[in-house]
Amino acid sequence: MDIKKVVIVGGGTAGWLAANHLGKALFNTENVSVTLIESPDIPTIGVGEGTVPAIKKSLQSFGISESEFIAQCDVTFKQSIKFSNWLDQDNHGKGNFFHHLFDMPSPMGEDLTPLWLSKQGHDYASCVSPQFTACEALKAPKKITTPEYAGSLGYAYHLNAAKFAKLLAKNGREKFHVEHVIANVSEVKLNDSGAVSSLVTDTHGELKFDLYIDCTGFESLIIDKALKVPFVDKSKQLLVDRALVVQVPTDVNESIPPFTLATAHQAGWIWDIALPNRRGVGFVYSTKYMDDKTAIKKLDKYLGGGLSDFNYRFLPMKVGYREKFWHQNCICLGLAQGFLEPLEATSILLTDFAAGYIANRFPKSVAKMEDIQTQFNQVMKYAWERVVEFIKLHYCLSDRTDSQFWIDNRDPKTIPDELARKLSLWETYVPNREDFFSKFEVFDLENYLYVLYGMKYKTQVDALTDEQMSLANKQSLHLAEIGKQLTEELPEHRELLNKIKEHGLQSI
Template identity: 85%
Template structure:
């Protein structure tokens, strides 16, 4: 049987990202249609308000103007994640921090990591990249004259998730002719083989398709409730399981940090994301080590007593992923696929990655489905496991001992075997490209370098020769000059955003 009718069940960021990827790929294929069924009663969950640089490629491929995106979705630029207090304050200072930058380290050609390990007197990111000081100066990553999706430095975005979903929806409908149906799915009918036969809706009756993409969030209406695909629990490795979230209004003249602020606390961490008109703040914690009442008090303290009068809500976090991401004629994406936690903005990242993969390998018939399904499941399991490892890295490297939460995060039984193996290797060898051998690495060498050495990981480095030391010092001075030049040339973050709203960026 040929695959002629594809349906995406669920809107939001996940559903509409999938609609754009599929719509773009299938737009000139006259015999294949893409439909998205969206409930008019379920709001978008605004957790995924941070992205990674890969989203720029997707948005550009969809034909979305960066100017339109920035002005319509309350977008701000994100050049880094600034981790505050993830290390012991008695050893590293009360307000210790490090940056996980989005620009490549050591851009002058030679790896400056050995140079830093032999000195270890400054922040690692400040030694290897000029972006550290650009971030600390609250500068934008580009100028108003810089073309769309191009920057002087690497960047991603912070965004309003609800507005982002609306922009993606309009683009998918208008550019790629994706059919949009507003209806609630009341029942998922299966056929004799256990595959999805049809969907029963409240306003459109029974609808039959060939391939079903489940983007129904935590409910996982098809992959979980109908097809009963098991969930792989990762709560023994990643200990946080709850978030207390709030939106904090800001003044129109307040400086906007060009980074996500991630501040560690007694039993987890706090995200702080600045949009143009508000901050999205989330207190992430483990209920094993902190109760809800204490979490409210801690968040109120973080906001300087500003929690009262604001509407806040609790979000449970079931940490893990589906045992299969493609089962029978159903593929799950977004929160239906799984969720770990907001650290490192992995939710939108994995959704975009998976949606692109499906669009580029969509089977033409049911006969082709089995082999592609097997490969997709293998690739996505690999990607999810690597994300688990990278998130765990932040916790198990911390030397904080002010609560049992941090002590337990260093327990070897909670550290994934592959991560433990790599950390053992990196005690005596600086990470290199060969340590990340798959094209499906979600986080690569440069990501690990920023986190490992931002958290003062002790790799036994060979002493540098006089020639090596001289070259490293020269390149370090060159990066200093580049940083000063960029700080002088680049606009203040908020100033650039205001100019984009007035004049727009240059289209490519």
């Protein structure tokens, strides 16, 4: 039987990313339709979303103008995640920080990590990339004359998730003819073999499709409630389980950081994402180590008081992922697939990755589905496990001792085996490309370098020869000069955003 009718259940960022990926891939396929069913009663969860650079490729492939995207979705540029106080204040100073930059480290050829290891007197990112200086100066990654989706420095975005979903919805409907149905799904019917046969809705009756994509968020209406696919719990490795979130208005003349600020506290960390008119702030913590009242007091202190003047809410976080991501004729994406806390913006990243993978390997018939399904499940499990390891890296490398939360995060029983193996290897060898052998690495060599050595990991390496030291010093100093030059040439972040909204960028 051919697969002719595809349905995406659930809107939001996940649903409409999937709709655009599939709509584009299947647009010229005869007699194949893509429908998205969206409830009128379920709001978007996002409170200020962060992305990673890979999202640019998807947006460009959908034919979305970067200028339109920036103007309509309250977008700001994101060049880094700045981690503050993730290390012990007595050992590294109050307000210690490091950058996980989006530009490649050591771009001039020589790996400058051994040079930094021989000195360790300054920030790793400032040694290996000119982007550090531009970020600290709050500069934009490009000029108004730079074409869309190009930049002098690597970047992603911060955005208003609700407005982003609306832009994706408009694009999917108009460019790729995705049918948009507003309805609540009241029942999922299964056939005798256990596959989904139809959906019962409140406004459109019973609807039948060939392939069902579950984007219903934490509710996981199809993959969990109907198909009973088990959940793989990762709470023993990643200890945070709740977020207290709030949106705080900002002055339209205030400087906008071109990075996500991630500030560690006694039992977790705080995200702080600046959009043009507001900040999305989330206090992420573990209820085992901190109660809700203390969390409220801590967030109020972080904001300088006045938390009670805003609408704040608690978000429970069930940390883990589905045992299968594709079961029978149902694929889950977004929060229905899993959630591993907001650190490093992994939610949109994994959704975009998975939706693109399905679009590129879309099964034309039920007979072809099994092979693709098996491979998809293997790839996504590999990707999720690598993300677990990368997030855990931030916690287990911390030398903070001010609470049991940080001490327990260094307990070997909480560290994934593969991460422990790599950390043991990296005690005597600087990571290299061969340590990340799969094309499905979600976080690669450069990501690990910035976090490992941003957190002062002590790899013991042989001393550099005089010739090696001279060459490395020369390249590092040259990168510093490039950083100064970029800081002089690039516009202030808010200034560029205002110009883009007024004039737009050059289309490619």
